[in-house]
Amino acid sequence: AQSVTQLGSHVSVSEGALVLLRCNYSSSVPPYLFWYVQYPNQGLQLLLKYTSAATLVKGINGFEAEFKKSETSFHLTKPSAHMSDAAEYFCAVTSGAGSYQLTFGKGTKLSVIP
Amino acid sequence: NAGVTQTPKFQVLKTGQSMTLQCAQDMNHNSMYWYRQDPGMGLRLIYYSASEGTTDKGEVPNGYNVSRLNKREFSLRLESAAPSQTSVYFCASSSDRGPWEQYFGPGTRLTVT
Numbered sequence: 001a002q003s004v005t006q007l008g009s010h011v012s013v014s015e016g017a018l019v020l021l022r023c024n025y026s027s028s029v030p031p032y033l034f035w036y037v038q039y040p041n042q043g044l045q046l047l048l049k050y051t052s053a054a055t056l057v058k059g060i061n062g063f064e065a066e067f068k069k070s071e072t073s074f075h076l077t078k079p080s081a082h083m084s085d086a087a088e089y090f091c092a093v094t095s096g097a098g099s100y101q102l103t104f105g106k107g108t109k110l111s112v113i114p
Numbered sequence: 115n116a117g118v119t120q121t122p123k124f125q126v127l128k129t130g131q132s133m134t135l136q137c138a139q140d141m142n143h144n145s146m147y148w149y150r151q152d153p154g155m156g157l158r159l160i161y162y163s164a165s166e167g168t169t170d171k172g173e174v175p176n177g178y179n180v181s182r183l184n185k186r187e188f189s190l191r192l193e194s195a196a197p198s199q200t201s202v203y204f205c206a207s208s209s210d211r212g213p214w215e216q217y218f219g220p221g222t223r224l225t226v227t
Binding site: 041042043044090102 | 156
């Protein structure tokens with residue numbers, strides 16, 4: 001079974017600083033990978049997805065993620081944090097070859113300090 | 115194009131009461147899902163439906179039942195609510211073709227006293 005590990009349940013950054021949220025997955029086959037964002041009292045919104053077309057994936061709101069097969073990682077970055085980035089972020093991976101189910105990480109709550 | 119809609123947004127139940135959470139999607143997706151979200155636990159899959167007429171258990175199905183009413187609608191029923199079912203419930207849908215990204219509704223916040 002797939003598993004997703006998000007390092008750090010809480011991350012704090014200063015406004016304007018680099019955002020780095022870590023995600024590692026276990027997979028025996030090339031997966032599809034996703035990052036979702038959840039603002040307070042809202043549902044999850046797709047931020048970006050990796051589908052093997054390119055290892056560096058750009059998403060909405062200036063976020064990007066790099067797929068590194070050798071490290072089984074898919075870390076999320078943003079060069080300069082904005083107050084509006086404060087939210088919870090979830091990494092997810094397809095559960096296996098040909099599978100439509102997703103396995104989610106436990107989430108990382110990002111706080112942005114003014 | 116509303117995406118995924120859920121009703122109600124909030125609900126308070128007493129232990130032992132029953133209720134049905136409604137979900138509908140207008141994206142012509144075949145697959146639909148019910149999750150619960152609890153602090154520190156991420157999202158846990160309760161039930162899913164790969165297509166109209168089929169449903170399967172997920173990670174935490176005990177205490178729940180589902181109905182895939184038609185292609186658009188997928189409901190979740192709590193027959194006898196328990197305090198342990200206090201949670202935020204999300205419905206999601208996805209295409210049956212890769213990469214299978216899921217689209218989420220706004221959630222139902224349920225409290226069982």
